[in-house]
Amino acid sequence: MQQQAIYGVGDASYQAAGGIEGLRRLVADFYRLMDEQPEAAELRRLHGESLHLASDKLACFLSGWLGGPRLFSEKYGSIALPAFHAQWPITEQLSQSWLNCMAQAIALQPYAPAFAEYLLTQLRVPAQRIVQASRNRHA
DSSP, X not given: OOOOOOTXXXXXXXXXXXXXXXXXXXXXXXXHHHHHOGGGHHHHHTSOSOOHHHHHHHHHHHHHHTTSOOHHHHHHOOOOHHHHHTXXXXXXXXXXXHHHHHHHHHHTSOOOHHHHHHHHHHHHHHHHHHHHHHHHHOO
């Protein structure tokens, strides 16, 4: 009898996401949706003209965050998400726009429903911390 992996333990989440290739597909869909959706226009403006670097950074970050190889720190050094994002005025609306694009991108992946729900739930935590850090800095 095969035991089901528990998301958040070891590299179970990283494996459920399809490893780095699965994460790169997720991130590509995420930024494509951000580019295409009028309701994400304000969020998109916070990014540079090219999304290449942002895409690589997000995929590398998600790799380590989900228990896989710590590609972000290997390539870019350490990061404290809330402190990094505090340089921009990230509102609740921008955070929700980010989460909406990510939810749609997750829905496009061949993820198990339980993992898709788990991933979106987990992503809400740093999204809220980023809003709070931005609020504190721009108050």
